[in-house]
Amino acid sequence: xxxxxxxxxxxxxxxxxxxxxxxxxxxxxxxxxxxxxxxxxxxxxxxxxxxxxxxxxxxxxxxxxxxxxxxxxxxxxxxxxxxxxxxxxxxxxxxxxxxxxxxxxxxxxxxxxxxxxxxxxxxxxxxxxxxxxxxxxxxxxxxxxxxxxxxxxxxxxxxxxxxxxxxxxxxxxxxxxxxxxxxxxxxxxxxxxxxxxxxxxxxxxxxxxxxxxxxxxxxxxxxxxxxxxxxxxxxxxx
Amino acid sequence: xxxxxxxxxxxxxxxxxxxxxxxxxxxxxxxxxxxxxxxxxxxxxxxxxxxxxxxxxxxxxxxxxxxxxxxxxxxxxxxxxxxxxxxxxxxxxxxxxxxxxxxxxxxxxxxxxxxxxxxxxxxxxxxxxxxxxxxxxxxxxxxxxxxxxxxxxxxxxxxxxxxxxxxxxxxxxxxxxxxxxxxxxxxxxxxxxxxxxxxxxxxxxxxxxxxxxxxxxxxxxxxxxxxxxxxxxxxxxx
DNA sequence: ATTGCAAAGTTGGGGCTCCAGCCGTCATCG
DNA sequence: CGATGACGGCTGGAGCCCCAACTTTGCAAT
Numbered sequence: 001x002x003x004x005x006x007x008x009x010x011x012x013x014x015x016x017x018x019x020x021x022x023x024x025x026x027x028x029x030x031x032x033x034x035x036x037x038x039x040x041x042x043x044x045x046x047x048x049x050x051x052x053x054x055x056x057x058x059x060x061x062x063x064x065x066x067x068x069x070x071x072x073x074x075x076x077x078x079x080x081x082x083x084x085x086x087x088x089x090x091x092x093x094x095x096x097x098x099x100x101x102x103x104x105x106x107x108x109x110x111x112x113x114x115x116x117x118x119x120x121x122x123x124x125x126x127x128x129x130x131x132x133x134x135x136x137x138x139x140x141x142x143x144x145x146x147x148x149x150x151x152x153x154x155x156x157x158x159x160x161x162x163x164x165x166x167x168x169x170x171x172x173x174x175x176x177x178x179x180x181x182x183x184x185x186x187x188x189x190x191x192x193x194x195x196x197x198x199x200x201x202x203x204x205x206x207x208x209x210x211x212x213x214x215x216x217x218x219x220x221x222x223x224x225x226x227x228x229x230x231x232x233x234x235x236x237x238x
Numbered sequence: 239x240x241x242x243x244x245x246x247x248x249x250x251x252x253x254x255x256x257x258x259x260x261x262x263x264x265x266x267x268x269x270x271x272x273x274x275x276x277x278x279x280x281x282x283x284x285x286x287x288x289x290x291x292x293x294x295x296x297x298x299x300x301x302x303x304x305x306x307x308x309x310x311x312x313x314x315x316x317x318x319x320x321x322x323x324x325x326x327x328x329x330x331x332x333x334x335x336x337x338x339x340x341x342x343x344x345x346x347x348x349x350x351x352x353x354x355x356x357x358x359x360x361x362x363x364x365x366x367x368x369x370x371x372x373x374x375x376x377x378x379x380x381x382x383x384x385x386x387x388x389x390x391x392x393x394x395x396x397x398x399x400x401x402x403x404x405x406x407x408x409x410x411x412x413x414x415x416x417x418x419x420x421x422x423x424x425x426x427x428x429x430x431x432x433x434x435x436x437x438x439x440x441x442x443x444x445x446x447x448x449x450x451x452x453x454x455x456x457x458x459x460x461x462x463x464x465x466x467x468x469x470x471x472x473x474x475x476x
Numbered sequence: 477a478t479t480g481c482a483a484a485g486t487t488g489g490g491g492c493t494c495c496a497g498c499c500g501t502c503a504t505c506g
Numbered sequence: 507c508g509a510t511g512a513c514g515g516c517t518g519g520a521g522c523c524c525c526a527a528c529t530t531t532g533c534a535a536t
Binding site for chain 2: 186187
Binding site for chain 3: 042046065
């Protein structure tokens with residue numbers, strides 16, 4: 001705008017425009033630091049900063065040794081961690097710190113993908129998937145519903161495999177390059193109210209998470225957490 | 239964790255701990271770049287990066303020429319902009335770009351603060367405040383309810399003054415040093431459903447915004463925007 | 477006592493450089 | 507023909523430096 005706009009902004013705005021208008025589609029490589037300095041006639045510092053800003057906005061993702069790429073869902077801000085309103089600790093850590101027992105409930109019977117999951121995994125609706133369900137419990141009451149879906153060949157067998165999706169898929173030769181999370185609050189569905197034993201009017205936080213290997217979604221999960229006890233808050237990795 | 243943790247993390251973790259455990263209260267000054275390099279025996283680059291990361295987490299705020307300070311609400315992530323799900327433009331810009339008429343509806347009759355607003359402004363409940371209400375309309379239907387409260391002496395008189403809170407208060411010798419926003423989605427209250435003519439089951443986005451001058455809150459506002467058309471998303475300034 | 481001003485300190489933008497560790501590719505060797 | 511290893515490119519961490527713009531402070535002059 002002004003006569004003396006920061007130099008790095010020129011780079012940021014140009015690349016941002018190319019991503020939002022589709023010139024650079026999801027997965028497309030962004031020029032490297034060295035290339036940017038030549039292309040925009042800026043110093044390396046400005047080029048680095050521009051890349052960091054774009055990564056902070058969730059438009060691109062940097063992969064060490066490889067380069068920067070347009071994220072699969074540049075429209076969704078990456079979630080770094082979220083917090084309870086009256087609790088400084090991140091949610092996952094919070095569960096542990098309160099000494100709540102976590103039980104694993106794994107369903108190995110294959111299920112049909114269905115329209116929602118099929119769209120997220122780019123598969124035909126009739127594809128048979130493995131459904132893994134974790135139910136976190138504390139004081140005997142369910143605290144969270146988490147269901148993940150993946151191809152049967154990736155199904156976990158040991159408890160260790162159940163713990164880390166990334167490590168398990170890596171063992172199958174599938175390398176997770178990106179995790180996309182979409183978070184919002186909403187009214188719980190009847191089935192969720194039932195399962196979580198919710199009082200009327202209580203909201204839930206809904207997290208949709210998809211693991212990508214390159215341009216291919218390979219695993220997706222839904223987490224439903226009851227509560228008006230927190231607000232969704234984001235903290236960006238810098 | 240590992241043997242070779244980044245240097246800047248030591249600084250980040252130490253300051254973060256001091257903020258979360260109350261050693262550094264809201265408003266407290268953070269050591270400057272030069273002081274950090276001496277105190278932690280790190281380079282200036284590491285010190286700067288540490289400050290940037292903490293600012294990115296919403297724990298501290300940098301003021302040019304003055305220094306870095308603990309934010310008044312380090313528990314709330316600062317909102318940079320938010321987006322529609324199916325719209326790349328930020329919300330405010332979006333309204334303008336769609337050519338929607340914005341009407342100003344300013345109530346000069348003083349109102350009592352009441353418990354919620356009084357707590358946010360740290361005033362007695364009986365304090366008489368000026369209530370300024372903006373109602374954005376498009377196609378004749380209300381699009382957004384925004385109500386802001388402030389001391390009567392700061393009341394706006396011209397349309398220009400109504401536009402910028404920061405500029406108006408500055409004219410009164412009150413300098414805004416920080417803006418704290420808390421955002422969440424929820425079920426609309428009956429009065430809001432009425433005013434915004436909402437269908438049953440439609441959620442609203444609720445933004446609570448407070449302007450701070452030093453350690454004193456001087457103006458606060460509530461914005462209620464209807465819609466399941468968007469998700470709350472944050473993009474941190476880096 | 478009040479005003480004005482200069483000096484010192486601080487942030488944010490920017491430049492340059494070096495290096496470890498990682499990734500891909502390509503050529504060479506068994 | 508397949509495996510191995512070397513090499514170049516890339517990111518992220520880190521160091522040092524310079525400067526403009528801004529704030530704060532303290533001193534000096536009115």
